Amino acid sequence: MPSHSCLSDAMLASFLRHWRTRFPQYAILASLIVLALIAANSLFSINEFQHRSNRTIHSYEVKAKLEAALSSLKDVQNAARGFVITGKPEFLAPLEEAKRTLPATLSALKKMTADNPLQQKNLETFERQVVEVFSVLENAIELKKKSADAGAAARLVTGGAGNRLMQAIRAHVQAMQDTETALLSQREHQASLSILHTKRFILFGTLAAYFVIGGAFWIIVHQMRQRRHAEAELTRSNDALLLHTRQLESSNKELESFSYSISHDLRIPLRAVSGYARMLEEDYADKIDEEGQRLLNVIIDNSKRMGVLIDDLLAFSRLGRANMSLAEVDMQALAEQVVTEMRKREECAHADIEVESVPPAWGDRALLRQVWVNLLANACKYSSTREQSRIHIGATIEGDECVYAISDNGVGFDMQYYGKLFGVFQRLHSAEEFPGTGVGLAIVQRVVARHGGRVWAEGKVDQGATFYFSLPVKGGNRD
Amino acid sequence: MTEFEHIDIVMVEDTATDAEMTIRALRKRGLANQLIWLKDGSEALDYLFGADAAHNTRPKVILLDVKMPKVDGIEVLRRIRQDDNLKLTPVVMLTSSAEERDIVESYRLGANSYIVKPIDLEDFDRVVTEIGLYWVLVNKTANGGSAA
Numbered sequence: 243m244p245s246h247s248c249l250s251d252a253m254l255a256s257f258l259r260h261w262r263t264r265f266p267q268y269a270i271l272a273s274l275i276v277l278a279l280i281a282a283n284s285l286f287s288i289n290e291f292q293h294r295s296n297r298t299i300h301s302y303e304v305k306a307k308l309e310a311a312l313s314s315l316k317d318v319q320n321a322a323r324g325f326v327i328t329g330k331p332e333f334l335a336p337l338e339e340a341k342r343t344l345p346a347t348l349s350a351l352k353k354m355t356a357d358n359p360l361q362q363k364n365l366e367t368f369e370r371q372v373v374e375v376f377s378v379l380e381n382a383i384e385l386k387k388k389s390a391d392a393g394a395a396a397r398l399v400t401g402g403a404g405n406r407l408m409q410a411i412r413a414h415v416q417a418m419q420d421t422e423t424a425l426l427s428q429r430e431h432q433a434s435l436s437i438l439h440t441k442r443f444i445l446f447g448t449l450a451a452y453f454v455i456g457g458a459f460w461i462i463v464h465q466m467r468q469r470r471h472a473e474a475e476l477t478r479s480n481d482a483l484l485l486h487t488r489q490l491e492s493s494n495k496e497l498e499s500f501s502y503s504i505s506h507d508l509r510i511p512l513r514a515v516s517g518y519a520r521m522l523e524e525d526y527a528d529k530i531d532e533e534g535q536r537l538l539n540v541i542i543d544n545s546k547r548m549g550v551l552i553d554d555l556l557a558f559s560r561l562g563r564a565n566m567s568l569a570e571v572d573m574q575a576l577a578e579q580v581v582t583e584m585r586k587r588e589e590c591a592h593a594d595i596e597v598e599s600v601p602p603a604w605g606d607r608a609l610l611r612q613v614w615v616n617l618l619a620n621a622c623k624y625s626s627t628r629e630q631s632r633i634h635i636g637a638t639i640e641g642d643e644c645v646y647a648i649s650d651n652g653v654g655f656d657m658q659y660y661g662k663l664f665g666v667f668q669r670l671h672s673a674e675e676f677p678g679t680g681v682g683l684a685i686v687q688r689v690v691a692r693h694g695g696r697v698w699a700e701g702k703v704d705q706g707a708t709f710y711f712s713l714p715v716k717g718g719n720r721d
Numbered sequence: 722m723t724e725f726e727h728i729d730i731v732m733v734e735d736t737a738t739d740a741e742m743t744i745r746a747l748r749k750r751g752l753a754n755q756l757i758w759l760k761d762g763s764e765a766l767d768y769l770f771g772a773d774a775a776h777n778t779r780p781k782v783i784l785l786d787v788k789m790p791k792v793d794g795i796e797v798l799r800r801i802r803q804d805d806n807l808k809l810t811p812v813v814m815l816t817s818s819a820e821e822r823d824i825v826e827s828y829r830l831g832a833n834s835y836i837v838k839p840i841d842l843e844d845f846d847r848v849v850t851e852i853g854l855y856w857v858l859v860n861k862t863a864n865g866g867s868a869a
Contacts (some may be wrong), residue, residue, distance in 0.1 A: 506788055509817045513840050514738035520842035521745065542842075549840035 266465075269458035273451040280447040287440040294433045301426045304354050304361075305419055311347050311368075312415045314340045315375060319408060322379040326386050337379070344372060358425070364418045371411045378404050494563060501559050508552050516545035547679075551667075554681040558666060562688050566606040573600045573646065576607065577635055580614040590622040598636035601644050603713045609689045616682040617648050617709050623676055624707070625652030642715050643695065649708035655701040663699060686711065729755035729781045729857050733765040733797060734815075735789040739838065743784070743815075746849040752857055762792025766800060769807060779810055779864075782856035785832075787816040787823050795826055802831040809863045811856055815849075 318340045324333035348369055355361035382404070385394055519541040523530070530538070577597050584590040595618075603610065618633070625631035628651055637646045655663065655670045662668040664687040669680040687697045690711045701707035730752065734740040740758055747753045759765045765785075783801065787794040794814060801807045813834040814827045824835050836852060839845045 505820065506818045509838070509840060510736050510739065513742070513817075513838060513842075513845065514736075516840060517738065517742045517842040517845060521742070546841055 262461075263465075266458040266462045269454045269461075273455045273458075276447050276451045276454075280444055280451075283443050283447075284440060287436060290436055291433060294429055297429055298426060298433075300354065301422050301429070304351065305422050307347060307351050307354070308415055308418055308422070311344065311351070312412065314344055314347070315372065315408070315411060318375070318379060319404075322382060326382055329386060334383070337383075341376065348372070358421075361418060361421060364414065364421070368411070368414055368418070371407065371414060375404075375407055375411065378407060497559070497563065501556055504552065505556050509549065512545050512548055512552070516542050516549075519545070551679050554679045558681050558685050558688065561609060561612065561685055562692075564609070566609065566692060568605060569607065571603050571605055571607045571610055573603050573610070573637070576611055577614055580611060580618055581635075584615070584618050584622065587619075587622070589619070589626050593622050593625065593631040593633055595633045596635065598634070600635065600637035600646060601639060603644060603646075603693075604715070605693045605713060609692070613686050613689050613711065616686050617711075620682055620709070621648055621650040621652065623652075623678065624654075624671075625650040627653060639715070640712075643712040644715055645710055645712045647708055647710045649706060651706040654703050654705050654707045655699075656703050657701060660699070664697060683709075727755055728757050730784060730853070731757055731759065731765075731768070731780045731782075732784040732815075733759045733762065733789070733794065734784070734786045735761045736786070739786075739817075742842065742845060743849050746846045747853045749846075750850055750853060752853045761789045762794065762797050765797050766792060769797075770800065770804065779806065779862065781811070781860070781862055782852075783807075783810060783812045784815045784852070785812055787814055787818045787827070795823070795830065798827060798830050798832055811860060811862060813852060813856060815852070 317336045321333045321336040321340075325331070325337075348365065352362065352365050355365065519538050523535065523538050523542075574597070577600060581590075581595050581597060585593075585595075618635075621633045622631065625633065632651045634649050635647070637644055639645075653671070659670050662670060664683045665680075666684040667680045668684075669678065683697075686709075690697045690713070693713050695711055695713040697709070697711045699707060699709045730747070732740065732743065734743065740760075744753050744756065744758065747756060757768070759768055785794040785797055794816065798812055798814070801810065801812060811833045812831070813836060814823075814832050815836045815838060816823070817838050819837045827835050834852075836848060839848055
């Protein structure tokens with residue numbers, strides 16, 4: 243369906259146009275958003291990095307503390323061994339020391355790994371192991387203290403249980419260290435990844451923003467160039483228009499002086515033709531026979547007719563060119579005035595003319611008066627053959643125009659020749675039947691057209707005619 | 722120019738046919754004897770203001786055509802109204818021109834009447850006769866000296 247594709251073409255065209263004109267604004271807006279995002283992302287990244295840094299330090303601290311705890315335990319073991327072997331009480335000092343500090347260290351470790359449930363469990367196991375080691379070593383020491391037998395005590399310390407315990411502890415602490423190390427490396431990996439992402443985001447985001455802004459800048463420059471061209475075009479066409487207007491004005495003036503000279507120069511020989519024919523008729527009446535008289539009358543009638551033609555043509559030309567002074571025109575009063583004047587003419591003297599109430603119009607009073615005169619004269623003329631000619635004037639408002647109508651019960655016209663009705667010098671009846679030059683309706687049409695209205699008619703042969711003319715209601719299209 | 726000739730009507734008309742028809746109409750009423758026909762504006766100026774002008778009695782009416790070669794009717798009218806002797810003489814513009822600007826200019830310069838020559842001879846006769854009868858027989862002109 244052609245109409246469908248026309249519609250979508252139009253929609254596409256207007257969509258593209260909208261985008262092309264708006265692109266710079268959208269582009270700059272998008273770039274601003276991207277730059278804001280880059281800034282936000284960078285700040286967030288820096289925060290993250292700082293946070294991770296702290297956590298890394300934290301992990302190292304945990305590891306150090308674990309080492310310290312292990313080292314403390316080794317010292318305890320050595321001290322116990324030393325006492326067991328030598329029996330000297332100085333060796334017990336580190337034991338007492340460790341007994342004091344280890345719990346604190348352990349609880350500190352627990353706090354430091356509070357976020358890691360695995361390490362928490364490990365630390366609990368470690369705690370139990372530490373308690374076990376202490377109980378074994380203390381047993382050995384008691385044993386040594388009670389009996390002088392170093393062997394049994396020594397065996398407790400360095401023997402299977404003690405050793406196994408220490409090995410287990412060492413392994414366990416190593417496991418905890420490994421966990422922390424793994425955590426550390428994971429965090430480091432994450433950090434470097436996030437840095438990479440941030441760097442990429444900054445780089446590409448900024449590139450994209452530059453690209454888009456560059457594009458917007460180019461389009462703006464392009465648009466400015468187009469605008470300059472358009473302005474130049476506008477000035478050019480304005481100048482051309484001005485020139486054209488001046489030409490029209492001078493052409494109009496020429497036309498006016500042309501018709502001025504017509505009105506004068508054509509009438510003179512016309513008067514001579516008619517006048518001398520009459521003089522011939524008067525002076526040589528006895529020498530001219532009937533036929534001669536008839537011929538002379540034809541000459542005289544035709545020169546009269548030519549005079550009327552000249553007048554009509556001039557009127558038509560003048561009405562087409564005259565300046566219109568627009569105002570509100572009381573059409574009712576105007577119509578009635580014209581009717582009163584027309585009644586003085588023979589044609590309308592016995593007509594039954596009815597004027598209905600008609601609304602006012604916006605236009606040139608003198609020109610509109612001519613419209614009424616011409617239409618009413620026609621109505622009278624073409625209904626003069628009736629016994630009683632009846633003419634009706636009325637109006638209706640249709641939408642934003644007012645339609646005036648004048649109807650008569652005269653001889654009407656054949657709708658077949660409707661096209662000729664309003665033509666200049668076009669007639670639908672012969673001059674013998676009804677006098678006239680055929681310019682009256684052409685004048686009506688010209689005047690109404692200048693007011694922004696339309697003229698039309700309906701008629702039936704021998705059944706009268708109605709002529710309509712529409713004028714826009716005030717505020718509508720004007721000349 | 723004969724001296725002591727009393728001229729009632731001075732007709733300034735360049736178209737011979739119009740002049741003939743006008744004189745014919747006036748002759749029917751016996752007004753053509755005291756009529757002089759001047760064929761264009763410059764002849765009119767010579768007659769009215771030329772060397773022999775002093776001999777000319779004041780006419781009862783001056784019929785002026787508007788469109789004439791050399792000096793047109795408007796110019797003649799202007800000169801007439803500037804002259805002390807002829808200032809008060811009735812001037813009737815009798816012309817083919819129906820143009821508004823000619824009418825306005827004529828009255829502005831002091832014409833007494835503006836008549837458009839009818840096409841039809843019957844009407845023409847009637848109008849000329851009426852003009853002749855009115856201005857020569859009915860209308861009163863100022864006699865004696867020029868306007869003070």
